[in-house]
Amino acid sequence: MKQFPVISFSLVALATTLGAAAPPTFNRDIAPILYANCATCHRPGEVAPFPLLTYQDASKRAALISGAVSGRFMPPWKAEPGFGDFAGERRLTDAQIALISDWAKAGAPEGDPSDKPQPPKFTEGWQGGQPDQVLTIPVKYALPADGPDQYRCFVLPTGLDHDVYLDGTEFRPENRRIVHHALVFLDASGQAKKMADASPDGSYPCFGGPGFPAAGLIGGWAPGLTPLPHDPSVSQPIRKGMDVVIQIHYHPSGKPEQDQSSLGLSFSGPPTKGRTSVLLFDHQLDIAPGDANYVAKASLTLPRDVQLAGVTPHAHYLCKDMKVTATLPDGSTKPLIWIKDWDFNWQNAYRYRTPIDLPKGTRIDLVYTFDNSENNPHNPVHPPVHIHWGEETKDEMALVFLTVLLPTTDDTRDLQRDVGRQYVEQFLSQVRTLDDLPYEMLSPDAVTRLTQVFKMFDKNSDGRLDDGERTAMLAFVKNFQEHQQQQAKP
Ligand code: HEC
Structure with missing residues (x-):
């Protein structure tokens, strides 16, 4: 009998906890969400404009925080749930958003100090351990207090006297207030060095790409991303004499700032598996001013079985919607990624939690939508003008890099060769005049060869290929490729 009062007391406590009577507090409910x-x-x-570590930091911005998380503007994460299952997804649950909103409505109470969790600890310095070699950009780059964002390329000679295999890179931004993101390329052509040497501060402007045909993309960084774990099985060669080029996107902070970021390289033996990037793109962009729904499309059929490890969609400011889908040979479809409100400032190399098996014959489709109207707040040109493919801020791109895994490095070479052929056929089946060649995507060598072939088949030399001439050219190229393949066989 004596136990009854105790039990009924707990029931009341339970009812209170469950009911709306007790609002969430910072110490018990909100701090753990903000810390994580x-x-x-x-x-x-760090990159965000204010800290969210203490009760004071958060409580004075309670309404702003509640609005930012309810609209899913924060934490920044662009990929739609259900369209690809990505590692490191930054997404609050509906329950967490409701807690933050209830807390703000209740006047942002602090709560019991004994509930408060320890603030998070962050590793200073290199996140993935001391690298084998550290390259630092050669100048302190000065960024003015305001003005437009800047995209600069810095050349970092490796100074290596022999070839090495890279199993991981870590970009370390020096001034995180202004470094918005970075991409790391390899240059085997020496072109980047020429451009950097021609400029007094040893760097050159580069918005949409590094300004040379890159011999590989070897790393990248964006705020809040942790570096990938080292993986010697898919190491990549850096040949002696190649330059490492870092493209950094700077965002002015309101004060004059300087930056001298670094890149850590770690080395291992040669790869035991194949990994490569397959590019899918629509380069024939022709976006009329005022068109709020221009659709770019590209397709590619996988010439062999692959595992898809990641996906990196890319466009500039006019793009609003990006969808990449796989259609398997059995007709079933797999969504690879969907971004509904593309934001150039929050681009990402998305990595799947588990690689996706895609059999030979799978078709990959890219469908991106662009808004070139005055109503697009990101439109960099006023009034809007005709937009084509290019690397400048006002130009556009529609592409996706697919990171694929294959059993051996020979398989990656064969895959790239087969994909290259598909592209040549696609280009040639569309080509009418020499102006139609995708010059931006081709090496000078390829342009020379394709021009020769074009001239050979333009029998009446009117500068245009009619249907008959084009069919003959396609048959010739196909034949030539098959012949080459026969020759390559041991
Ligand atoms: C990956 C880095 C990153 C993460 C993670 C992040 N933020 Fe932000 N946050 C930013 C940056 C950068 C800005 C400045 C606005 C911008 O550049 O988009 C910002 C701005 C804000 C703003 C101001 C919005 C406005 O309208 O002025 C709020 C509020 C905010 N963040 C809350 C949060 C909350 C709450 C979380 C966690 C649930 C969070 N952020 C997670 C980077 C981040």
């Missing part, structure tokens, strides 16, 4: 999902960027010296 926001503090990577919202802490001193």
